[in-house]
Amino acid sequence: MPVDLSTQLSWRTTTGDAADMLDELQPNILKAHVRDHLQVLLLEFRDGAEARAFLSSVARLMKSARAQLEEVAAFKATKTPGTPYIGLGLTAGGYATLGIATAPTDSAFLGGAKKAAPKLADPPVQDWDEPYRQAIDAILLIGDARPGPVWALRDRIDALRPESVRVLGEETGHGMTNENGDGIEHFGYVDGRSQPLFLTEDHECATGEWDPAAPLSQVLVSDTAAPDPGVHFGSYFVFRKLEQNVRLFKETEKRLDDSGQPGATLIGRFPDGTPLVSPDANDFTYDNDKLGRKCPFHAHIRKTNPRGSGGAEPPERERLHLMARRGQTYGRRLDDPGTDLPPILRPTSGVGLLFMAFNSNLGNQFEFTQRLWANDTGFPITPDGSRPGRDPLIGQCTAPEWGRNGVTAADPVSRMVTLKGGEYFFMPSLAFLRAL
Ligand code: HEM
Numbered sequence: 001m002p003v004d005l006s007t008q009l010s011w012r013t014t015t016g017d018a019a020d021m022l023d024e025l026q027p028n029i030l031k032a033h034v035r036d037h038l039q040v041l042l043l044e045f046r047d048g049a050e051a052r053a054f055l056s057s058v059a060r061l062m063k064s065a066r067a068q069l070e071e072v073a074a075f076k077a078t079k080t081p082g083t084p085y086i087g088l089g090l091t092a093g094g095y096a097t098l099g100i101a102t103a104p105t106d107s108a109f110l111g112g113a114k115k116a117a118p119k120l121a122d123p124p125v126q127d128w129d130e131p132y133r134q135a136i137d138a139i140l141l142i143g144d145a146r147p148g149p150v151w152a153l154r155d156r157i158d159a160l161r162p163e164s165v166r167v168l169g170e171e172t173g174h175g176m177t178n179e180n181g182d183g184i185e186h187f188g189y190v191d192g193r194s195q196p197l198f199l200t201e202d203h204e205c206a207t208g209e210w211d212p213a214a215p216l217s218q219v220l221v222s223d224t225a226a227p228d229p230g231v232h233f234g235s236y237f238v239f240r241k242l243e244q245n246v247r248l249f250k251e252t253e254k255r256l257d258d259s260g261q262p263g264a265t266l267i268g269r270f271p272d273g274t275p276l277v278s279p280d281a282n283d284f285t286y287d288n289d290k291l292g293r294k295c296p297f298h299a300h301i302r303k304t305n306p307r308g309s310g311g312a313e314p315p316e317r318e319r320l321h322l323m324a325r326r327g328q329t330y331g332r333r334l335d336d337p338g339t340d341l342p343p344i345l346r347p348t349s350g351v352g353l354l355f356m357a358f359n360s361n362l363g364n365q366f367e368f369t370q371r372l373w374a375n376d377t378g379f380p381i382t383p384d385g386s387r388p389g390r391d392p393l394i395g396q397c398t399a400p401e402w403g404r405n406g407v408t409a410a411d412p413v414s415r416m417v418t419l420k421g422g423e424y425f426f427m428p429s430l431a432f433l434r435a436l
Helices: 016-024 048-059 065-078 092-098 107-111 113-120 147-160 246-258 300-304 315-321 366-374 430-434
Strands: 037-045 085-090 138-144 165-174 233-244 328-330 352-359 417-427
Touching: 016 065, 016 430, 037 048, 037 092, 037 147, 048 085, 048 092, 048 138, 048 147, 048 165, 048 430, 085 092, 085 233, 092 107, 107 113, 107 417, 113 366, 113 417, 138 147, 138 417, 300 366, 315 366, 352 417
Parallel strands: 165 328
Antiparallel strands: 037 138, 037 165, 085 138, 085 417, 233 352, 233 417, 328 352
16 A cells, blocks of 8 residues: 555554555654764765765664664663664755766755755855855764764764765754753753654644644655655755854843843743743644734744744645754853853854754745745734734844834844754665665
């Protein structure tokens, strides 16, 4: 029976093609893989044949989506630690160097992130960190709960790597937690609370206000270059290094707090992850806050998931823009994000988020969210006709907007988050990689 992409998957009970699909799918796509310690390598291929041999040998070290799910179940049952994660993605240029004629065809993927920069109002490519200005062929992610296995695997992969596969750049991600042990980002807020859920085991059925269930079609696409594209699947992967100006955020948050409007309105959640509109972490909509009195329309989580209240599309179409976010924080800091310190003691650079997300359609998911929601001053469409402004965190425009007589407009461009570089990849099936 063909893989049914129109619905969620039950990984424990599925049989046939869908079961085979899980054996050949990369981990971290259908469910987040632990990656508190993460090494990211940006690679260039100088020789197609050597690169093929290298990728196929790395594929033999990789586990499947099914193995990841079994490891999670074993950890829950007996606390048996899982094995490290390896993720491998290729750019359109990487496919070309490997000589693959049947590469994936998403138009944003084919164009690449550099070409997308103007339409996303990203900083110009010449301002990006050096490795990202170059032509990247592949990305390799190595992640685990502990640093030791990451470095051991990194050494094994280095030993397999021919000189013609060059490391253009590297990033190191480190998970951060608050006093409750919840994962936080550098502004100090709990992250990863809301995700589309693709497995019935993660979410059986909708009972409340917001149903996080999402069909496989929102994250998986057929791997057209694999031996059996009916059974072998992959996912488009967006990677963006987003530097966070923590001092600016904390100054803005404090100014808001002092003016009586909680600083948490920038995010739409309190620092511990509680939404402004509900005591429930994810089972909420904005139905009880149609005028944006509790959670303003510009709040980051309201701009990036209006939960049916965006006003521009029917709720079922609006949901299709959601993607599987798999980010990790980077950069070490001297201050403790959990203690109350004056903003001046917070970092302005060198720390941030390695934003990562899986999509089945980059243009309709990541790019749509960034361009037509976060960057658009008129979204969501409000009942009183007011314009919410850009997302204060990630909203971008090409130049600061100047009002009359040189006075900055009410909604200047955000400098809290700055893109330092990024790229679009396809994470193919293991079957494709082994067959190279
Ligand atoms: C949610 C922070 C970049 C899309 C969140 C949350 C935080 C956060 C604290 C709340 C936790 C949660 O709901 O899971 C940040 C920071 C960023 C960043 C600090 C940059 C440094 C982005 C980007 C996008 C994005 C680039 C997409 C273009 C989302 C979405 C949600 C979210 C879709 C979930 C909203 C919901 O379903 O309610 N982010 N984020 N974020 N963010 Fe971001």
